[in-house]
Amino acid sequence: MLANTWTFTQRELKSYFNSPVAYVILTLFLLISGWFFTAGLFLVNQADLRDVIAIIIPLIFLFFVPAITMRLIAEEKKSGTLELLVTMPVRDVEIVLGKYLAALGLLASALLLTFAYPLTLSILGDPDRGALIGGYFGLVLMGGSYLAIGMFTSGLTHNQIVAFITGFVLIFAFFMLDKVLVFFPGPVASVLEYLSVSYHFENIARGVLDTRDLIYYGSLITVFLVLAVRTLESRKWR
Secondary structure: OHHHHHHHHHHHHHHHHOOHHHHHHHHHHHHHHHHHHHHHHHHOOOOOOHHHHHHHHHHHHHHHHHHHHOOOOHHHHHHOHHHHHOOOOOOHHHHHHHHHHHHHHHHHHHHHHOOHHHHHHHHHOOOOHHHHHHHHHHHHHHHHHHHHHHHHHHOOOOOHHHHHHHHHHHHHHHHHHHHOHHHOOHHHHHHHHHHOHHHHHHHHHOOOOOHHHHHHHHHHHHHHHHHHHHHHHHHHOO
């Protein structure tokens, strides 16, 4: 299983970096996040990454992640290459995991390139390292959850644009759940708050590592990856 999964991971990473897709996405990600970082640093005279990590990058993820995942399964369906995989000694779960890890690698690369921001702050001052580590760790978990959702929506259609829009809507719903609590009664609001990706991210970004938050992200990723596998398996039932 590990060998086949790694083969798909390498294949997808090569397809990203052998085309303009990865470079365009990474460039836009760095331009947007870098502008807000430098604006706070030079215009507001605030040597702080709090807003970039807690607000700006999570907002970028809403568009960045669906753009990464929209082609992963939808393109395979459209081109017909997915059907060829049936003849190979490979399981659907290996395909999904391989593609997911490749997308996670691209997302991690984007975050890795932003390490220039905390390095700059370290030169200029003494940033809270606990909050920085927690913030980046939370971004990986948030991004990983969004990628799993995007994998699922990519498997629902042959059209990449539809996959992008569907992924964005579902990701945006999880992002907004804790921001509409005032419209719901107490018990319902508590459930919605727990289901919100942002609520758990905020806890980790403060440098507080709670097992409930880890269980939430692990469960969310697992559920949507399982659903993505089921969408692939559905082609065998037709």
